[in-house]
Amino acid sequence: MPELECLSEMEVEVLKELGNIGTGHAATSLSKLLDKYIEITVPEVKIVSIADLHGELYNEVVAGVLIALQDLEGNNSGYLYVMVPMKSADKLVAEMYGTEDVDDEMYASAVMEAGNILSSSFCDASADFLDIILLPSPPNYAVDMATAVMDGVVSQMAQKSDNLIIFETKLNSESNIEINLALLPEDDLFSNIMNILEGI
16 A cells, blocks of 8 residues: 555645545535535645544544445445534534524434534545545444544554545534544545546
8 A cells, every 4th residue: 555655745735635525515515504604624634644643633522423434335445534522513503403402312413414414425525536436324423532432443444554644624604613524544445546646
C-alpha cells in the first residue's frame, strides 16, 4: 500500500476535492433537514499517523455517529465518523424537534437521523466521484470522547496501515451548529482513491 505521507501537493488537492464534494452534498442535506442555510469550511486533509490520532480528534465528549462503509459484496470499505460537540448537538436536536424538552431516546434518535442523512449524502457523492459503490451501515450512536469511540476501529485498521486520512470539515448553520466529518478508508477504498490520484 502506498504511504500516505508521501503524497504530493497535487494529490492532496485531489483528496480535498473528494472531501469538498462529499461534504458539499452533506451540507445540502443538512440544510434541507433544518430548513437553514449551511456553510461549510474548505476541507482540510490530514495524513495522520495512527499513533498520533488522539491529538487530531476532539479532546472532549461528542455526540458521535459511526458508520461502517461497505461495497456491493458486503466487504468493509472503511468508516465515516460524524462528530457533533455537545453544545452543537443540543442546538441540532432542539431545531429538529422545535423544542429543547426532549428525552434521551428522542435526543439519540435525532442525532442518528442527522448522522445517517449526512453519511448517506457524503457516501453517494464520494462514490460518484470515485466511480464505486459505497453503502453506509445503520449508524452506531455514542456520547463519549471521540477518541474512545475511534479506538476500537483504529486498532483493527492499524494491522493494515500506519496512517489514516482524515477529512476535517466543519458544517455550520445560522444557529452555529458545528459538525465534523472524518473518513477512514480501508484497503479497497484507499486503493480506489489512489487510482484516482495516479490518473491526475
